[in-house]
Amino acid sequence: MFEQEKRRQGRPKSAEKRALILSAASKLFLKEGFTTTSMDRVAKESGVSKQTVYSHFSCKDSLFQAAITNKCKAYQLDSLQIDSASHNQTLEQYLTQVGSQFIRLLQDPDAVAVYRVIIAEAPNSSHVADLFHQAGPKASLDTLATAFKSYGKDKLSDAQSLQLAYDFCGLLKGEFHMLLLCGLATPMTEPQIAAHVSDVVAKIICLFEYYWQTSV
Known part of the structure; x- marks a missing residue:
């Protein structure tokens, strides 16, 4: 089974922001590779704060897996x-x-x-x-x-x-x-x-x- 993201308690997450983060992360992973891509870069490229990125994805590993899952889902x-x-x-x-x-x-x-x-x-x-x-x-x-x-x-x-x-x-x-x-x-x-x-x-x-x- 695909690894599910653990959500922190609080306000519901924005689906639009999550999509922006996934899109930016996918492009960076493809362009720069996994090791070089940082959560800071993902935040900058997606136009959201680093805190917002972490509110959706607990770490770079989970973000990478979500990007793969998202492509499969498409x-x-x-x-x-x-x-x-x-x-x-x-x-x-x-x-x-x-x-x-x-x-x-x-x-x-x-x-x-x-x-x-x-x-x-x-x-x-x-x-x-x-x-x-x-x-x-x-x-x-x-x-x-x-x-x-x-x-x-x-x-x-x-x-x-x-x-x-x-x-x-x-x-x-x-x-x-x-x-x-x-x-x-x-x-x-x-x-x-x-x-x-x-x-x-x-x-x-x-x-x-x-x-x-x-x-x-």
Whole structure:
């Protein structure tokens, strides 16, 4: 699950100011990296006081994770939206919807940029990579695993459900994501996304059915 912000007691926080802070922080994280970005700079760039920044986000870690979560939410890939997408849908419909949004997020210019920031800072700050992993990939994988478990009507083990989630995301990324990060591929068009996701979904459903049929 995504880490929820601990709110201090007092007047309700301004949604507009929170959005300004997140927008400014996201731009700074992408431009200057996590380590160099300071809460002072975020306050200055967002046009609010440092106290206001801290009233919304207890520390830079929580602000960074909120920025990642906010990007996932924009593509309907936060945990709540992924979970709700499974209601009243076949497994194929659910995976197609989630998979298509996943590819669109992967090739979003900001998402590509943040991956590059994480890769650049990881050797000297594994903490930043862990923050990113917890807020984005891990949260989505955990929710996908829960969905697979639900569709399997408890015939799938937790390990099998999580493996299906990893396999699904891994097949969606394939070689494309690595080439994209290296600047050797261009974003997929909508028809290309549809074709790629359809192929991946077919493979995952085969694996899902194998697990389902062989489970005791």
